[in-house]
Amino acid sequence: MTDAAPVPPLPEILASARVVSLPLASRFRGVDVREAVLFEGPEGWTEFSPFVEYGDAEAATWLAAALDFGWMPQPAPVRNEVHVNATVPAVAAASVPSVLARYDGCRTAKVKVAEAGQTLADDVARVRAVREAMGPEGRVRLDANGAWNLDEAEHAIHALAEFDLEYVEQPCASVDELVELRRRVKYMGVPIAADESVRKADDPLAVARAGAADLLVVKAQPLGGVRRALEIVEAAGLPAVVSSALDTSVGLGMGVALAAALPHLDFDCGLGTASLFTTDVASPTLAPRAGVLPVGRVIPDPALLDENAASADRRDWWLARVTRCHALLEAGRA
Structure with missing residues (x-):
């Protein structure tokens, strides 16, 4: 099994965090709008977007994926x-x-x-x-x-x-x-x-x-x-x-x-x-x-990040979720 990637410090993650809200052309999976957090790591931009009804324990796995993609080198592609x-x-x-x-x-x-x-x-x-x-x-x-x-x-x-x-x-x-x-x-x-x-x-x-x-x-x-x-x-x-x-x-x-x-x-x-x-x-x-x-x-695109920025209350909700899931990941690595 691949060793778990180190968990970067929370301030480093939140420094570039952008919360976006994207409308859907047709209702899908019971939602009309999709929200996500994007942040930039040493390897590039990455995303954290567990569905809102998921608990923190399940969502923490999604954060682990986002951090792995943003902070760790990825496997080499075999197709372009x-x-x-x-x-x-x-x-x-x-x-x-x-x-x-x-x-x-x-x-x-x-x-x-x-x-x-x-x-x-x-x-x-x-x-x-x-x-x-x-x-x-x-x-x-x-x-x-x-x-x-x-x-x-x-x-x-x-x-x-x-x-x-x-x-x-x-x-x-x-x-x-x-x-x-x-x-x-x-x-x-x-x-x-x-x-x-x-x-x-x-x-x-x-x-x-x-x-x-x-x-x-x-x-x-x-x-x-x-x-x-x-x-x-x-x-x-x-x-x-x-x-x-x-x-x-x-x-x-x-x-x-x-x-x-x-x-x-x-x-x-x-x-x-x-x-x-x-x-x-x-x-x-x-x-x-x-x-x-x-x-x-x-x-x-920075302009699109601004244009599709979530409301202040939704931004706070998502960043609090990142914080809780980050704590779970740190506890799991301890």
């Missing part, structure tokens, strides 16, 4: 660009073409399903619209964020399999459910991917040991950074897709660094999510061009 997918929120089917139009040249689309308050009929209509827009050669994958129970997942996959699915991401919440679901749908030839069962688990390798997934979805921030995520993928012995956590372009740069360093990368990555924002912190934004993202550090 990364193919990415379009991400389709749980929008009405009629809105699908306008969403996909924001993703230049992407050959793969990930479609959110199992949204609270919606029905399977809504999912079928949305996925059908995506398949029609992508054409027969496009790749369509689904993400349920663990919202289905076992029987609901089996029923939904059966209803959606006609759209030639690349895989279904986290259809159920628990590892045991994924094991059984994978057995039930094997005859349909629809692979199962694990996301939350990796990034939110006390043991991120449990899903692989249980035979609960065909591939892993890995995110740099929730797993503690690029180097730690690479270790998890290697130990799991499964193909991996690198995805984002609705990051700004700076945070997406961390995900791209992870994808670029993977020895094998057989799937398009979920790192095109800058296209979900109406603005960003970098110009040009790290959005797909011809379906790919370049590998390299992202430097924010």
